Amino acid sequence: MYTNVLSLAVFAGAAMASPCKPSATTSVPAPSSTAVAPGEPFGLMALRSASPIHFAQFGAAQSSIFLNLPAQNATCDDGTKPTEANYATFTVTEDGELYLFRRSATPQQLYVDRSGMGQGKLGYTTGAQPAPRNGERTAFSLDENNNLSFNGAGFIACPNSIDGAWSVWVDAGVSSPGGNSDCLGLNARAVKIADAANSCLYTS
Known part of the structure; x- marks a missing residue:
């Protein structure tokens, strides 16, 4: 639990100037009450009280979304080492x-x-790669509390995925x-990034 709390402090704190370079802190700031506007970069944390995923960070790797992924191996614009982008x-x-936030011409949607067959599979494509046959892209939204949903549905996380992470699915x-x-x-709470966000290319 300490690891999750420390991760949230890094993740949700006002000092999130470079999300690929988290710095240690000992307090747990509350997520911003300010609504995240379209186009603004944000991180996501899981809310599920009294569980191993409470305050867990959303990560991206291998065209899928995870919680508590030790290393995404992402390549970030500021030159951050891949193992630091967690x-x-x-x-x-x-x-x-x-989208995964990216300033270049290579979008990851x-x-x-x-x-x-999909059962709520949540993934991402890179560049011009099309979505799977039954893939839907245009029903994500944030409510007044910055909770993310897809066509009104929440999210599910399942343990024992890659590197001990939890795989994330839409309910x-x-x-x-x-x-x-x-x-x-779980609830997926968006946390606005206070300063200019660093963009990363995640593995596919």
Whole structure:
């Protein structure tokens, strides 16, 4: 639990000038009460009280989304070593499209597959790569409390994924998506980044 609290302090603090270079701190600042506007970069943290994922950071790697991923191996514009980039930065458009924050011409856009095969799969594509056959892209939104949802649905996290991380899915009415077990529902809270966000290219 200490690790999660420390991560939140790094993640949600006012000193998030460079999200790929977190610095240690001992307090846990409250997330900003200011609404995240379309186009503004933000991080995401999981809220699920009394669980291993409470305050966990959302990370991106291998075209998927995770919680408590030790290393994303992302390449960031400021030259940060890949192992130091341990959580992802996002941005949402007015049209409900969710992207991994990137200033270059190589976008990384998220999608959701709520089909019987996808069961709420949450992933991202890189560049001109199309979404999977049943992938949906344009129903992400933030509410007045900066909680992220997809077409009104929340999120589920399942343990025992890569490097001990939790895989993140959209709640498509399947309690154990992808054949996983011991999955937990969660709120995904957006945390506005106070200063200019550093953009990263995440692995695909």
